[in-house]
Amino acid sequence: MIKIVSFTICPFVQRVTALLEAKKIPYDIEFISLSDKPQWFLDLSPTGQVPMLVTEGGTALFESDAIIEYIDDISPPLQADLTPEDRAINRAWSYQASKHYLVQCGTMSSKDPATYQERTRKLTAAFARVEKQLGDGPFFAGDTLGNVDIAWMVLLHRAAIVEAHSGFDMLTGFPKTKAWQQAMMDTGIPQKAVSAEFAAKFANFYLSDTTWLGRGANTNEAPCAPAKASSGGCCG
Numbered sequence: 572m573i574k575i576v577s578f579t580i581c582p583f584v585q586r587v588t589a590l591l592e593a594k595k596i597p598y599d600i601e602f603i604s605l606s607d608k609p610q611w612f613l614d615l616s617p618t619g620q621v622p623m624l625v626t627e628g629g630t631a632l633f634e635s636d637a638i639i640e641y642i643d644d645i646s647p648p649l650q651a652d653l654t655p656e657d658r659a660i661n662r663a664w665s666y667q668a669s670k671h672y673l674v675q676c677g678t679m680s681s682k683d684p685a686t687y688q689e690r691t692r693k694l695t696a697a698f699a700r701v702e703k704q705l706g707d708g709p710f711f712a713g714d715t716l717g718n719v720d721i722a723w724m725v726l727l728h729r730a731a732i733v734e735a736h737s738g739f740d741m742l743t744g745f746p747k748t749k750a751w752q753q754a755m756m757d758t759g760i761p762q763k764a765v766s767a768e769f770a771a772k773f774a775n776f777y778l779s780d781t782t783w784l785g786r787g788a789n790t791n792e793a794p795c796a797p798a799k800a801s802s803g804g805c806c807g
């Protein structure tokens with residue numbers, strides 16, 4: 572069976588596990604600590620990053636884009652009859668999501684409203700771009716769930732958790748993206764793609780008292796001293 576090496580709150584891992592869940596491909600998963608990576612992992616991984624997919628033949632694959640393509644190579648596509656152009660466009664729109672994973676992590680880590688506003692610009696611009704591209708839904712390409720949905724699901728799931736915790740909606744002003752988020756949550760895939768500990772670990776990392784979102788996203792709150800604002804981070 573395929574094995575995924577994971578870190579609980581890693582968005583790149585969630586994209587991979589979401590595709591496996593959507594395709595109903597069974598997999599084992601092993602969680603590691605990124606602050607104390609095990610030697611067997613370092614021996615296998617050229618980058619020391621998760622996700623890693625170990626194939627049934629024992630080959631270690633790395634980089635989430637390459638892993639997604641591998642999964643598509645060994646299984647039927649989510650959307651049938653796509654042309655090479657369709658697939659290229661889907662890869663481009665998927666990249667528009669995955670290149671914002673770390674941006675969203677940094678945004679959520681903001682300690683005060685001013686830092687949040689500064690960091691969220693790129694993410695909001697990405698939501699604005701996809702809003703223009705979305706049709707009548709429920710999914711990116713209409714009735715059928717596809718790889719673009721899987722890539723954006725990661726951002727939209729996290730936005731939903733943030734909203735549930737703080738009342739702050741990252742998708743305000745983007746009604747089609749909001750409906751898309753609901754359609755994705757309704758598939759159950761975002762929830763299945765993460766472990767039972769995900770919610771608690773995610774909240775502990777991004778929604779504790781140390782972040783503006785964690786404190787309820789009060790817009791009247793004073794900013795921290797700018798010099799102390801770091802660029803935020805992802806996954807510890």
Ligand SMILES: N[C@@H](CCC(=O)N[C@@H](CS)C(=O)NCC(=O)O)C(=O)O
Nearest residue numbers: 581582583605620621622634635806
């Ligand atoms: N480009 C990589 C990014 C993966 C990534 O940033 N993973 C983070 C966790 S979310 C990681 O492993 N960080 C540990 C490290 O860089 O040492 C991919 O798409 O797979």
